[in-house]
Amino acid sequence: MRTTPGKPSPTTQDDAEDDLRLVEAIRRGDTTGWSRLITRYQDRLYSVCYRMVHHRELAADLTQDAFVKIIQGLDTFDGRAKLSTWMIRVTMNVCLSRLRSEKLRRHASLDAPPGGGGDSRSKPSQPRNHEQSRELSADDRVDTEEERTRVLEALRRIDPEQRAVIILCDCHGKSYEQIAEVLGVAVGTVKSRLFRARAALREAVENLSDAPKGKNE
């Protein structure tokens, strides 16, 4: 049985060791370690939040909350999982609790513009995986950009729990086991949820394509 998606996790072994050293330093009271930890993970956690809520300011607030919880709860990190996985777990919990409590699944994400109030910072700047960087022709770029926008739009419309699985699997390249760890569910549940999420996403994209353009803008 293979349960690992094709894409490897972005953190390497060296990164993991660095992380552990950083955690130790922070536990010893080295407050400068806070900055290093934040700098190292802020884009990754912000991306998780942004993909979940699709609103830049809210994503920034959620990332901040997540970091505070991470640093204050660093003593509870036992090192069994990767630090990155544990941090994403905390972040995802922050996002899901916010979405559940404020029912943003119905309002904010649908009201937000496709760019989510985007600004200059929203431009792509860090390709995650060099393997995936391809030389594209101008037409390909337009097609890809349109497809990406449509998929993102559809992603905002599916259930947050399903959205979380897809984001962790496809955007962050987490394995099923890591996703199960992040979400605190069994691997079987992850697979089942992922399957439904893919079907829901496909349907949402199809609905978007069928709907008149004006409705989505």
Place this chain on the structure above:
Amino acid sequence: MTSTPGQPPADRPLTEDQILDLVEGRLSEADAEAVFSRSGRAGLSERVRQMQAHRRALQNMPLEVAPPHLAERVIATLERDALLGLAKGEPVDGHIPIHIGDRTRHAGHRPWMKAAPGLALAAGLVLLVGGGAYWSSLLIGGKDRPAPTVTPGPLAIKTEKGPRATSPSGAAIEVEAPAAALAIADSAPRNEAATKVLSSEDAARLAQEGRLVIRVASSSTRGVGQLEAMGNGRNHRTWRLRKDVPAEVSSTILAVVTAAPVNPEFVGPVMAASEPERFGSVIAPLVGPRAALNIVPPRIERAGAAIAGSYLLEMPADAASVESITTLLSDRLKGEVRLEVLPESIEAPLTDDAESLTWWTQPPQHWAPRAAVPLVIEERE
């Protein structure tokens, strides 16, 4: 699960695992084709290809860049929490120095509830004693007992009713007033000059002379606040509503509006001790089962009680403005507007604002003298 393409029989649907294997590219192209052909589901390959495309689109999305100063914000929050003694991401409101009690904590266990049986017993005793006193007073007083009366105290002012007005005062907008439109107006002797019907032109002239008063009788004064907001002078209206009515102007207005002759017949307060022979008659209505029904409070009429507000209305003293203001008041306050003549002219100062000082910058046809006209809003019973 193993993803050998030969396993799924042709007539059975693919499992979730198999579809995930297909979407996430864990099967070779040949194996995938074999799975598609064996599944016997039309359109499956197309759907899987769409899912693959979506997955690729998401995989190719770059990481978002975190907003600047995020680290500083986090560190500031951590420092704040450290100062407050917070840890593990607890909410601040649970740890601020001021204790906020849990509102639900004592629900159902309020302290006074412990004394509830005692309170019930005391209430029963009071009822028993009160009832006994009432029936005793009836037995003692017998048939010679004078009828229970409550003498009004010193605050009670007996108002003599003035002659009833036979017709409403003159108004530019002639509205038939109900007979009891205004309690005060009914009791006030009418100003002879006010009985004349005023045209807008006359009203404008009187406004210039300081002899116009506008009275509005409305059954609901809910629109007063709105009117005050409209006339607060901060918007670009030609008129303004002022609350700072000078005392001499107020007295003149009141003389017209509420000229109710008062016959202050003061009667001393109820003093049981001063009239021991009437003690029973005084106490009797206050105790017993019909106590509340026995006491009929004296009607206290006070001159001016129906006035909801008095203002100075600064406006251009021309016929058009008079008409528009009259219409506005009638609409907003849903009442009857009367334009009346004051017996003597009043001198109300105008506000020195930019508009009143720069009147000459307006076109000549807009040149009109401004006047401060008393406006009285009365609540109709």
